[in-house]
Amino acid sequence: MTPVQKPDLRVTIGSLELRNPILVASGIIGFGKEYERLVDLEKIGGIVTKTVTLRPRAGNPPPRVVETSAGMLNSIGIENPGLAGYLELKVPILRELPCARIVSVEGENVEEFQELVRGVDASGVADAIEVNISCPNVGAHGMRYSTDAGMAREVMSAIRPLTRLPLIAKLTPNVTRIAEIAEACESCGADAISVVNTFVGMAVDSRNRKPILGTVLGGLSGPAIKPLALAKAWEVAQAVDIPLVGMGGIAKPADAIEFLLVGCTAVEIGTAMFADPGLPEACVSGLSDYVRSLGERSVDAVLGAMELPAGRGPIRAGRARREAARSVRRSGEKK
Amino acid sequence: MNQVDCTVVENRELTKGNFLLTLRVPRLFAKPHPGQFVHLRLSTDGEPLLRRPYSLEGYFEHRGVRAIRLYYSVVGRGSRILSGQPKGQVLDLIGPLGVGFTPAPRRTSLLVAGGRGVAPLLFLSRRLAEKKRPYVFLFGAKSKNELYGVREIKKGRLHLATDDGSVGYEGSVLDLLEREWNEHGHTPQTAEIFTCGPHGLLHAIADFARERGIRCEASLEGPMACAVGACRGCPIPLRPECDQGRYPAMCVEGPVYDATVVDWERLP
Numbered sequence: 027m028t029p030v031q032k033p034d035l036r037v038t039i040g041s042l043e044l045r046n047p048i049l050v051a052s053g054i055i056g057f058g059k060e061y062e063r064l065v066d067l068e069k070i071g072g073i074v075t076k077t078v079t080l081r082p083r084a085g086n087p088p089p090r091v092v093e094t095s096a097g098m099l100n101s102i103g104i105e106n107p108g109l110a111g112y113l114e115l116k117v118p119i120l121r122e123l124p125c126a127r128i129v130s131v132e133g134e135n136v137e138e139f140q141e142l143v144r145g146v147d148a149s150g151v152a153d154a155i156e157v158n159i160s161c162p163n164v165g166a167h168g169m170r171y172s173t174d175a176g177m178a179r180e181v182m183s184a185i186r187p188l189t190r191l192p193l194i195a196k197l198t199p200n201v202t203r204i205a206e207i208a209e210a211c212e213s214c215g216a217d218a219i220s221v222v223n224t225f226v227g228m229a230v231d232s233r234n235r236k237p238i239l240g241t242v243l244g245g246l247s248g249p250a251i252k253p254l255a256l257a258k259a260w261e262v263a264q265a266v267d268i269p270l271v272g273m274g275g276i277a278k279p280a281d282a283i284e285f286l287l288v289g290c291t292a293v294e295i296g297t298a299m300f301a302d303p304g305l306p307e308a309c310v311s312g313l314s315d316y317v318r319s320l321g322e323r324s325v326d327a328v329l330g331a332m333e334l335p336a337g338r339g340p341i342r343a344g345r346a347r348r349e350a351a352r353s354v355r356r357s358g359e360k361k
Numbered sequence: 362m363n364q365v366d367c368t369v370v371e372n373r374e375l376t377k378g379n380f381l382l383t384l385r386v387p388r389l390f391a392k393p394h395p396g397q398f399v400h401l402r403l404s405t406d407g408e409p410l411l412r413r414p415y416s417l418e419g420y421f422e423h424r425g426v427r428a429i430r431l432y433y434s435v436v437g438r439g440s441r442i443l444s445g446q447p448k449g450q451v452l453d454l455i456g457p458l459g460v461g462f463t464p465a466p467r468r469t470s471l472l473v474a475g476g477r478g479v480a481p482l483l484f485l486s487r488r489l490a491e492k493k494r495p496y497v498f499l500f501g502a503k504s505k506n507e508l509y510g511v512r513e514i515k516k517g518r519l520h521l522a523t524d525d526g527s528v529g530y531e532g533s534v535l536d537l538l539e540r541e542w543n544e545h546g547h548t549p550q551t552a553e554i555f556t557c558g559p560h561g562l563l564h565a566i567a568d569f570a571r572e573r574g575i576r577c578e579a580s581l582e583g584p585m586a587c588a589v590g591a592c593r594g595c596p597i598p599l600r601p602e603c604d605q606g607r608y609p610a611m612c613v614e615g616p617v618y619d620a621t622v623v624d625w626e627r628l629p
Contacts, residue, residue: 053592054587054591054592055591056590056591056592060587060589060590060591061587061589061591063362063363063364064363064364064455064589076591076593082606082607084606084607084608085593085596085608087596087598087627088583088595088596088597088598088608088627088628088629089583089584089629090593090594090595090596091584091585091586091592091594091595092584093409093410093411093584095408096407096408096410097410098410098411098586100586100592100594102592102593102594105593105596105607105608248407248410249407249410277407297410297586298407298410300410300411300412300586300587300588300592301402301407301410301411301412302402302405303364303455304364
């Protein structure tokens, strides 16, 4: 028997090379230590940390999670020790992790984003920074920077000069045209785009006529959102040339592969991991098997490899919009 | 804590809607403490999506075979699925998780149970009996049918209360606690309270303990996503004067927590 060669699953996001495209999403695995007995981090591409804010945050009042049909609403509110706590308590943990460490940050304003990016860059353990401009659970400022292209541009252009680490802008799906926000981030030097954060949702208890979450509204995640998230990822893939990190409801290896097929370079596993901590590893082996089943040697053959029947509308509509947006931008610049 | 496969040995409906589940666990499953819990996966197709936390009713070792027991009621999607698991079925669980009860040496333990909250306290009573520590077991339930486990309690004194008066005192177990405290000369230096049950009852017991300066630990219940301290989805609200600007996580800093510092008004 000839030995079966393991497919090459390496991908790159800016200057960050990942051993494979399977990451764990922010807010799922803390800073890596919480899951050390349940996940073999040597097998996966990397983790995205819990979001770090400038000051410590206690998070929102309970209840913070409620299960819905094939999904989960959360209103955690970025409970984290703040930048100083991150530097003191979390950096030593991250330093020991045997996988890529993408540190997620969220600021209440541009200056806070700048301070966070400087701090995380100087901490020396981050392999990339995910810029969380899309949290629905921290008040008005949370999603503000990714619901408006101008504001996204403002924050991305302010932090770009402060670090050479890859900057990954994480976008909210709660917008009409996500592609415009993605283009704004790309034009300001983002190295990649994460699509998507949670969808705003709510749950009401009809027995006591009260909202279930302590904050009334929360973010929906889990398998329920996968088709929605996949559509957003594909829409963004039509609009930008930088790599995409896809996420939203991935619950099995085939889900991860779908995100890669529509044009993502990597994926993040989220909520489904609470039930199945082995899911990221299963996605790595599932992807490996898939590449081999195509008779290919590299995952490159999967990235963006979705085949659209010739003349199908959507992709042309996407391209048309992209062209239109670009021409508007160009004419705007001339003025 | 580990993720292990366990096997259903028995899953018996003791009284209407109340089940006793015995699961054989592998050696990888560490010996648990009373008050700890396991996080059970009840479906692999994403519906329901999350695992379910269940407090341990007991842990048994016999001729190298290790087993845990859960006493649960059918209240929702997860417990309904659990109630249908037959003998021989393999279940995926993570555990043991959280921190359990911490009885202090040389004190009498007052175990105050409400309804199915009896589960972790039966576990605790067995441990106390093994260590020959004195305890008093106070158990309140809706009716006679829900007084699970009372025949087992032999080493300690047992007092029962039912809402309908079908057995024991007619009324709340809180009254039993008050009577026990007043009539047996307990002091905060000689006795402490361990409790589990509906949060309304725990609130009342916590107030009773705080007013008298009695050490009191309660086992809390709530929805959990990860159950390992990562997602921060299960905060314990603390009273304003005890608030340190953060919420302890019920899954790793609980589920057993100092009842006198919990802000029961804000705990769902």
